[in-house]
Amino acid sequence: MSQRRLFDVPPGAVARVSIIDSTVRLGGVLDFLLVIPKLEGFDALPTLPSLSFLIESPTGKKALFDLAVPFDPLNSYAPAVVEAFLASGFDARVDKHVADILKDGGVNLNSINSVIWSHYHYDHIGDIRTFPLTTELVVGPGFSKAYLPGYPTNPNSTLRDSYFTNRTLREIPFITPLRAGPFHAYDFFSDGSFYLLDTPGHTTGHIAGLARTTTNPDTFIFLGGDLCHYSGHIRPSPYKPIPPGIKVPVPNSNHSHGHVHGAGIPCPGAITAKDFEHLNIKRNRKPDEPFFDPVLGEDLPLMKETIIKAETADADSDVWFVAAHDPKILEVAEVFPKTANAWKRKGWGEKVHWAFLKDLVSAVEVDRDS
Template sequence: MASQLSIPNFPVPPGGDTVQVSIIDSTTRIGKLPLEFLMTPPMLGMEYMPVLPSWSFLIQHASGEKLLFDLGVPGDWRTFAPVVTEKLEARGWDITVDKEVVDVLGDHGVAAHEISGIIWSHWHWDHLGDPSRFPPSTELIVGPGFKEQFLPGYPAKPDSPVRESDFSGRNLREIDFTTAIQVGQFRAVDYFSDGSFYILDTPGHAIGHLAGLARTTKSPDTFIFMGGDLCHHSGEMRPSKYMPIPSGREHYPTAAVATSHAAAACLPCPGAATLYDQLQVSRNRSCTQTFFDPTMGLDIAEAMRTIEKAQHADARDNIWFIYAHDPSLLGVADLFPLPANAWKDRNWRQKTQWTFLQDFAPALEILRGREEKE
């Protein structure tokens, strides 16, 4: 674990209220997605990404107002604009959706008309859902540059990846950061004007990419950082100069690690970090670099700068960083309809932060085999 001296500052305006946050399983699962499509350098034995979920978040304010952050994939992704569906069909990924977010909400007594706003972290297909299933009273909230680039939507704009039906008849609000406040290293908008929930400007991956920071408790302050596609794998965020790989057994939830011989390479033991350091060196990376850099996005250099800013938050034990496709939450964190505000007391951050290392079990096994031959 990073020493106290190495933990960077991530200043959030003091005081403020809290919101109740629930993590919604959109039931989206994306499989057979080549690692090289999203990240570099390659990892031995890891041709594909793990099967990826797509999280949505329900944010409930003391006023009764309810927001959603992202919607996952609609029940039939073939209803997207042709510019999207044609690419998905050509790529041949395994995309399944059992139930849309609006139906998950309804199953637990939250009606569509209760949602005052939907925040799209960005316009990519696996975050859009189907806003047309919400009434016109539900506002759609997007990031800077969205309107100029994508309106009026498909079919009026044939090459637009978003549909006219997504925002037809409803207010489409584009966040303006020109008079923003500062939260950590990010420009931010205090959505409820009480410090309970901030929308963050997190550029690089896509036009208008947004993140969210929700205050989940006070005295002490804790936060959930909703990262969208700021990264697609924890190995794009960790390790960092603030968050080296821990070597102690207490940092790994052993129940989350497979028991096969190959996975045993990832089981906690003294000196385990040394093996990962060797893995990094074999890939021309240092032990304080992330395992991967992004390869898919609008501006990769800007995306990497945004990741570096987010690493300041990720290193703080009162902030739980959750990106949209983080599979480590499955089987660990409580999901909607239960709230996630007690995440720190329940050690969910600690239990999920390094489980991604099990993805590298085949690479470590290959690395060990090479050492044995030498």
């Protein structure tokens, strides 16, 4: 009898998946806006992307998961979002609508059956009006009650009424016993190639995606949305602690053989698993506990519960957990119009998994000096 996997998923077909670099770059995000407890030496997050994904079923149906930020945000968003956007002080840059990236890559927008919003925040909704009215908009449970009507019907809404005018809005119910790992699941294309997952906490109705990328073995890309904002929210975990042999070279070292995924000969001054574990221990956290807790969420205890569930997927070598704002993805993966189905064979998941530890090198150096 085969051993039950940590993250079990029913059998199904394979979807064609592309990671879309939306061209969004969000800088100036200070640590306390997204992560706690404070880690001395880690004062700001790296410049963040906002990823979008194109998923195609074997029958040819196409869906987009998230639309990032529109090309002209100040003229696209509802006034409440524009006000918050300007007040944030973020250094935000975006060069293109996702719709234009698709067209440049040879995709006819009329072929996009669905746009899925993981949630309603400005850096995920893009501008649905750049797609034809035949493209439905898909949202999570409770969305309509929590966030509609839009502006101007509700002057304080962060969404515009025009996003929904004459467009089908489909709210996903998670009412069947179907599950993917610990999550309630919805078989989006009815063939097991792509599931939507109930991942609440960050917002009401936050949903994630799970695309099957190969069979024999089954492999998956887990589209995390803002289930967590930073890799240090979900890593390390009891299911996947920091590998004992990991070596991260100190910047400006003349040695180039220390790699984040642990291969190579130790070099003088290299940072080890014990160094990183101590960052947690000194803040009264467990060595195999994520470095940080989330800050930005409507229900933070529920968001943390969802992250703990997602740790089972993140620890599975056949599942690549991809959060929407992970900059390490773009350092490793090939993006649209290329596909991401061969992620495991190409080693992308392994290369990305611990790459965020490079962000914490300064914190280790502060810790060593204290």
